[in-house]
Amino acid sequence: DVKVTQSSRYLVKRTGEKVFLECVQDMDHENMFWYRQDPGLGLRLIYFSYDVKMKEKGDIPEGYSVSREKKERFSLILESASTNQTSMYLCASRLAGGWGGNSPLHFGNGTRLTVT
Amino acid sequence: AQKITQTQPGMFVQEKEAVTLDCTYDTSDPSYGLFWYKQPSSGEMIFLIYQGSYDQQNATEGRYSLNFQKARKSANLVISASQLGDSAMYFCALAGGSQGNLIFGKGTKLSVKP
Numbered sequence A: 001d002v003k004v005t006q007s008s009r010y011l012v013k014r015t016g017e018k019v020f021l022e023c024v025q026d027m028d029h030e031n032m033f034w035y036r037q038d039p040g041l042g043l044r045l046i047y048f049s050y051d052v053k054m055k056e057k058g059d060i061p062e063g064y065s066v067s068r069e070k071k072e073r074f075s076l077i078l079e080s081a082s083t084n085q086t087s088m089y090l091c092a093s094r095l096a097g098g099w100g101g102n103s104p105l106h107f108g109n110g111t112r113l114t115v116t
Numbered sequence B: 001a002q003k004i005t006q007t008q009p010g011m012f013v014q015e016k017e018a019v020t021l022d023c024t025y026d027t028s029d030p031s032y033g034l035f036w037y038k039q040p041s042s043g044e045m046i047f048l049i050y051q052g053s054y055d056q057q058n059a060t061e062g063r064y065s066l067n068f069q070k071a072r073k074s075a076n077l078v079i080s081a082s083q084l085g086d087s088a089m090y091f092c093a094l095a096g097g098s099q100g101n102l103i104f105g106k107g108t109k110l111s112v113k114p
Helices: none
Strands: A004-006 A010-013 A019-021 A023-025 A031-038 A042-049 A064-070 A073-078 A087-094 A111-115 B003-005 B010-014 B019-021 B024-026 B032-039 B046-052 B064-069 B074-079 B088-096 B102-104 B108-113
Touching: A004 A087, A010 A019, A019 A111, A023 A031, A023 A087, A031 A064, A031 A073, A042 A064, A042 A073, A042 B088, A042 B102, A073 A087, B003 B088, B003 B102, B010 B019, B019 B108, B024 B074, B032 B064, B032 B074, B046 B064, B046 B074, B074 B088
Parallel strands: A010 A111, B010 B108
Antiparallel strands: A004 A023, A019 A073, A023 A073, A031 A042, A031 A087, A064 A073, A087 A111, B003 B024, B019 B074, B032 B046, B032 B088, B064 B074, B088 B102, B088 B108
């Protein structure tokens, strides 16, 4: 079974802090993604990466950056946390070669971040 | 632009009955895929079922089936014989284009009553 592990289940940070959310997958997947989930808004794509050291902006990248130095690890960085970044953050991975029934997204359990 | 819509914020169903969760989409891509995910209160996202735009038959996976009506751009999830453990949020997602990133609907909260 694919395992996507997010380092923290809950995080509480102060406004202005630099925040790192870590995600590790153990199935040698090339593609990795960061989403945020808010009630009534569903999941929105922040950043994604199709290979090591590659990154691309998703739909809501403002206020975030990412790092992918190793294939299995994809980090989401909040440069200066703000209260409107309080949310559930979900990491996902999948095989390369695009989407399809044989390469669905596999998600971690999420990190619930509160910025006070 | 791609768009995916789930119009039912919440649904109730009696245990052992069937339930249909609605999903409509809009895309100009000739090739695309539709996914359904389940998110229980624990927060994990569980992949349920996939339908490709060129698939001739509706997808089925155990108690889950996808009612795919391409002309109407709908991809409704049907859960047969509902169980208490089916209570969860359900998300429909659309993938297409060269990158194939998934865009998600806002979700439907399903509650199964005993």
